[in-house]
Amino acid sequence: MMVSYCTCERFALRDILSWARAHDTTDLTLVCESLKVGRRCGMCCVFIEYALATGQPDVPYPCPPIPPVAEPAAAGR
Numbered sequence: 001m002m003v004s005y006c007t008c009e010r011f012a013l014r015d016i017l018s019w020a021r022a023h024d025t026t027d028l029t030l031v032c033e034s035l036k037v038g039r040r041c042g043m044c045c046v047f048i049e050y051a052l053a054t055g056q057p058d059v060p061y062p063c064p065p066i067p068p069v070a071e072p073a074a075a076g077r
Contacts, residue, residue, distance in 0.1 A: 002058040003047045008040040014057035016048055026052040 005012045020031055028049045032038040038045040047059045053066045 001061045003061050004058045006037040006044040009037050011037045013051045017057055
């Protein structure tokens, strides 16, 4: 099963990602406050966070761990 929207607000993760890209942010708090998602039951927050971290608009249920961010290669190596 995949999660693709905030069920309380009927707001698609695809649309959340589009807004986040347009505003150059992956900040979960900023996204949730600006779009008014994740404020009722809060169950979608982990899925929104995963979508913001990976760019995937459809997130598996249960939500997998967020992949670690690769460290940039050291300069001059």
